[in-house]
Amino acid sequence: MLGRGAGGAVVLRELAADGSVLEERTRAVQELPSLVAELEAAHRPRWVWSDAAAWYPRLLAAGVTLERCHDLRLVHRILRHSDLVTEPGPLREATGWDTPLEPEEPRRDLGATLFDLDARPSAAHGVPDGIEETCAELERQLSAIAGAEDPTRLRLLLAAESAGALIAAELQTAGIPWDVAEHDRILTEALGPRPSPGTLPAQMVQVAAEVRTALGDPTVSLDSPPKLLRALHRAGIDVSSTSQWELQEHEHPAIEPLLRYKKMSRLLTANGWAWMDEWVSEGRYRPVYVPGGVVTGRWASSGGGALQIPRRLRPALRADPGWRLVSADVSQLEPRVLAAMSHDGEMIAAGAGKDLYSGIVEAGVVASRQEAKVGVLGALYGGTTGDSGRVVPRLRRTFPEAMALVDGAAATGERGGTVTTWLGRSSPAPEPGWVQAQRSANGPEAASGEQERARRSARDRGRFTRNFVVQGTAAEWALSWMAALRLRLAQLPEVAPDERADASGPVFSRRAHLAFFLHDEVIVHAPADQAEAAAAAIRESADAAGRLLFPGSPIDFPLDLTITERSAEK
DNA sequence: ATGGTAGGCGCG
DNA sequence: AAAGCGCGCCTACCAT
Structure with a gap:
């Protein structure tokens, strides 16, 4: 101690x-x-x-x-x-x-x-x-x-x-080994060359001009949602917000360049040159991880946005010379965890040795993989409308044990109860004010507006507890996976550090090490001649995590695993 | 000037 | 308003 x-x-x-x-x-x-x-x-x-x-x-x-x-x-x-x-x-x-x-x-x-x-x-x-x-x-x-x-x-x-x-x-x-030159190349290709401070990159200026022309408004600010919204209305585009999913429903010459501008603006402000200057040094991106930072037990991050690196920047993740990136992610972790927790034999079988969503299609529940995915996500999140609302009842018939588990968690949450993950992390109890509001809304003097608000709030909480048991248990699986992997990697022999690999510091420049984690995905940075061993360690650790949490269960956790020098965009 | 909030969007 | 979970971060905006 x-x-x-x-x-x-x-x-x-x-x-x-x-x-x-x-x-x-x-x-x-x-x-x-x-x-x-x-x-x-x-x-x-x-x-x-x-x-x-x-x-x-x-x-x-x-x-x-x-x-x-x-x-x-x-x-x-x-x-x-x-x-x-x-x-x-x-x-x-x-x-x-x-x-x-x-x-x-x-x-x-x-x-x-x-x-x-x-x-x-x-x-x-x-x-x-x-x-x-x-x-x-x-x-x-x-x-x-x-x-x-x-x-x-x-x-x-x-x-x-x-x-x-x-x-x-x-x-x-x-x-995380980070290739600043590749990052700059991606930015330059998307936005134009790095501009001087305080000015927009050339391609953004050009696209902004296209939008303003199409709107017939030469000065409108595209970065202010209220001003942009008014300009859209003046141009006859009837939207209630400036969000992309609403904009893309409309036909107008301004829409396409505006969506393009928004993408560019996002890339520049969230992960542009300023981000690179602030967070990457000596060839390493060092974000701050916050274990247990999410109520469900997932990790959060604080500073640097480690858990939100856009996929288009993935190619900037590059192994040191003579090293490799061994990347692995678990296919459909959450539904598999649910299947194991609920001992739902049909759902376990649907995922056995293959893509779980395809397995659901083959079981004859739905016609397409997309439907299967939307339905399963609806089951995990509490979807009641649209496509997922249509599919969930069918899932309920085919996978009764799995659905009973999440439905039960939702019912407990709606009543103000707490739910617990497979290994024992419980959801927080509701605030006293929440309980009080529910009680008073159920009383004889409650106004109908108050009742409706309370019911909605109860359903909101039900969706939270429904998801909590699955997301939280998936986080436990992932922690077990990494914990096992870490010990296996430590068994690999040390190698002589080269000059560039020194960026990992006195410990990790000489040995294979975890470099990245994102809920259901890990990246190991390993000397090239240890890459296969690291890949085997990742697989063995996934199996070990499955056995540790669900001993005797036939559930499996298949991985997508690649060994590369540079991370792929996917 | 400073601080908190909301809109918007990236990730799983 | 992403139909339905969990986050963090940036900007604009409004209150103090």
Whole structure:
């Protein structure tokens, strides 16, 4: 266990399995990496600390990686809400362990403040990290886990979540190998050459002129939705917003160039040259990942937009010379997870060894893959209208167990209840105001408008809980996948770093490492002669994750996997 | 000037 | 208004 001691020192406390203290040492923070490395090599312990985001980057910067940890902050957030926890003790009260997930300012200067205790993100947002409070929190958590309804399952979740905390820090340290020249080429092709600051790229200027001509309005601003909307109305285009999906329903010479302008504008403002200058350095894009940042357990990102990189920029993701990108994504992760959770034999069979949507077509439920996809998404999201509304009832007949699971989750949510993922993450309880509004809308004096609002709000919540169990369990599968993969990659031998690969820092320039994660997709950056081994590790880890979560289930999780030098747009 | 919100759009 | 989930980020806009 690591915690802060008096005078800025770090206390390292070794605990036995029964919680008794074996040994305690106090060290200056500069001495921490070497001591931790020594103990890691000797014992492979589970490191307990307040917050991996606070402790681990400095160890990584010193070249130290760890196998396992227990992240008190992330674990607390799960235990605090989990319905599996029957003896929560003080865990459900608001404490410093429930602080916001992310630092106020994304930290992109890991080197500068590496050994500056007060600059640590935890200090900034108040996670307690003194050794005694760290120890006390661990005791509370262990006791809550031991008393839980299904401690084995919960422990899987907590271990996976903590592994995710290690992985997120490692991803940021390693960075994504990013080809600035290719990025610039894509921008230049789409927008024209990089303009001087404060001016628009040439091709955007030209397209904007086309739009203004077609609208018969030489000065209208295309970047202000209200002004643009009025100009559209003046030109006889009857839209209620300026969004692309509404615009494309209309016939007018201004529409096509306007949609083109919007695409260009989006690319420039979200991932243009300014983004490149801010987020890419030394051939690495280093976004900030926020494990557990989404209520369902998915990761979020903070700064750099790691989870929103547009597909058209994917070719800028390029392996170092002599290295490869091994990319893999899971086909239809969420419906497969649902099939396994609900033991729906028909749905498991539809996806067995092939594309699940095609399997649904072959089962005779719908005529086309597109229908199958829209229907399944409607089932997961609670769609009631249009194409998905038409298909969902048929899915309900063919896949009764799967549909009963999500329908049940929706019904629970509508009643104000909480739902729980496969491994034990529960949805937050509704706000007291929500419960009150539902109660009063059901009372005898409720106005019809109030009733309608309350019903809509109940249905909204039902769609949230419906999706929560599936999205959350899929996130658990993905964490388990990455956790297994990380350990397998660590078994691959180190190689001699070349000059360019040094950009990954002292640890990851010498070995295959995770470089990117996006909900159901990973990219490993590996030396070329280890690419096949890395691919095998990715596959084995996916199988392992399936067996870990759903032992004995015939469910499979097929991957699309490629080994390339440059990421494909797809 | 600063801060919060909404529109819009990128990702799964 | 994307028919139906979860996010983050940019800009314009309006309140303070």
